[in-house]
Amino acid sequence: MQLQLADLDGPITDVHVHLMPGRLMAAIRDALNDAAGWEFPHPVEREAIESNLRKAGVERYVALPYAHKPDVAADLNDWVLARAEESELAVPFATVHGDDSVHEVVRDAFESGARGLKFQCPVQGCGPADPRLDPAFELAAAYDRPILFHAGTAPMFRDSPHVGIDQFRQFLASYPDVHACCAHMGTFEHEAFIETAYDNENVFLDTCFAMSTAVGDAMEFDPDSIDDAVFEDLAGRIMYGSDYPNIPHTYRAEREGLLARDLSDDAFDGLFRTAADRFLGDA
Numbered sequence: 001m002q003l004q005l006a007d008l009d010g011p012i013t014d015v016h017v018h019l020m021p022g023r024l025m026a027a028i029r030d031a032l033n034d035a036a037g038w039e040f041p042h043p044v045e046r047e048a049i050e051s052n053l054r055k056a057g058v059e060r061y062v063a064l065p066y067a068h069k070p071d072v073a074a075d076l077n078d079w080v081l082a083r084a085e086e087s088e089l090a091v092p093f094a095t096v097h098g099d100d101s102v103h104e105v106v107r108d109a110f111e112s113g114a115r116g117l118k119f120q121c122p123v124q125g126c127g128p129a130d131p132r133l134d135p136a137f138e139l140a141a142a143y144d145r146p147i148l149f150h151a152g153t154a155p156m157f158r159d160s161p162h163v164g165i166d167q168f169r170q171f172l173a174s175y176p177d178v179h180a181c182c183a184h185m186g187t188f189e190h191e192a193f194i195e196t197a198y199d200n201e202n203v204f205l206d207t208c209f210a211m212s213t214a215v216g217d218a219m220e221f222d223p224d225s226i227d228d229a230v231f232e233d234l235a236g237r238i239m240y241g242s243d244y245p246n247i248p249h250t251y252r253a254e255r256e257g258l259l260a261r262d263l264s265d266d267a268f269d270g271l272f273r274t275a276a277d278r279f280l281g282d283a
Contacts, residue, residue, distance in 0.1 A: 003259040005057030008268060012058050013276035016148070016183060016208040016241025019046060019063035019080055019090065028068075028246060035156055038218065042245030046083050046090070049245055053089065056251055062241075062276070063090040064148065066120040070099040077109040084113070091280065093118045093148065096136050098126030103135035110139060115280060116146040127151065127162035128171035128180075137175050146179035146204075146279050154187035154210065155219040165192040172200055179279050183241065185210040187221050194226070197234055204279050205234070206241035207271075213257040214249035228261050235270035236278055 005012050018025070025044040032038050043049060053061055065080045067073035077094040084092035093116045094109035096102050106117065117140055121127040128149050140147055151168045153160070168182060181204035186193025190210070197203040209215060211223045231238055242254040258271060277283035 002256065003268070005255060005259070005272065008057075008272055010269075010273055011060055012272045013240065014053060014058045014061040014242050014244065015181070015239045015276050015279065016206050017049065017053070017061040017063060017244050018065075018246050019049065019083060020044075020065050020076065021079055024076070025246070032246070036218065038248035040246060040248060042247065042251070044245055046087060050087065050089050052251060053244070056255070058089070060089055060091060060276075062116070062148070062280075063087075063092050064095075064118040065093065066095045066118055066124055067097040067100070068120075068123055070097045073097050073100050074105050074108065077105070077114060078112070081109070081112050081114060091115050095119065095124075096133070097124055098130055098132035102133060103139065106136045106139045110143045110145060114145070116140070116148065118148050120150045121162040121167075122150065122157040122160035125162060127167045129167040130162070134174075137171070137178065140178050141175055144281055146181065146281065148181045148183060148206070150184070151182045152184050152186045152189055152193065154184050154221065158188065165189045165196065168193070169196060172196070172203065176200075176202065178202065179204060179281070181206055181239065181279060184208055185226065185238075187219075190226065194230055194234070197237055201237075204237045204239060204275065206239045207258060208241035208243040208254065209247065211258055212247070212249060212253045214253040218248060223257055228263055228267075231261065231263055231267045231271060235264075235267040236275050238271055239275040239279060240272045 084090040094114035096105045187210045
């Protein structure tokens with residue numbers, strides 16, 4: 001019988017949930033629909049998002065914004081922090097654009113309670129090796145805050161100059177003490193990102209979209225190309241994430257393939273709970 005999230009002991013964390021104002025979410029969805037033809041059946045309001053997460057067994061999620069242009073990050077961060085104040089589940093992250101007053105925006109967000117930073121590198125046009133973001137990275141190191149990067153080339157960013165393993169490794173060389181996560185298991189360069197995680201204790205990966213049982217409907221990737229041994233070896237640094245609500249498939253598809261894997265209790269515990277604790281600095 002396949003495991004359910006409710007079968008796992010303790011609170012379950014989803015480290016990759018997008019929480020942004022309705023108009024911005026609509027614009028993001030329109031752009032993804034234009035680029036890939038994806039349709040999105042999921043709600044965007046905080047209460048409805050959290051209701052669906054609770055029904056699935058999730059008791060905590062990381063709320064991720066990202067700034068697609070200059071001069072919107074400060075207000076967006078304030079909005080996410082305000083929504084998190086209303087929530088028992090949300091762990092608020094912040095963002096900043098490379099053309100913002102980077103130090104000021106990030107410092108204010110951290111001082112107001114943001115637990116980390118999120119960069120959707122190809123969309124934002126600034127990546128882990130962009131010198132404009134150095135003030136943000138320096139503050140992350142000073143405040144001991146993690147960073148979640150969309151640093152891989154999936155699903156449609158192979159030609160972006162802002163992603164890729166080389167840029168991610170440059171970041172690690174410059175900021176070795178910062179907990180850095182690459183979303184989507186690093187696809188389509190997952191082998192290189194996994195190798196980098198083996199070599200660096202502060203590197204994390206999240207499973208969102210790439211490990212979905214529906215991923216083949218949206219992009220060319222086979223979750224079975226990542227062996228169970230990777231989840232065992234990197235237990236405590238691979239984190240369950242979903243990309244909810246901006247996924248063109250069911251939320252169940254994000255977790256059912258993971259729960260069907262033949263993993264040890266320690267690997268399941270790391271995947272759905274303790275890796276997130278460590279990434280966030282709670283363990």
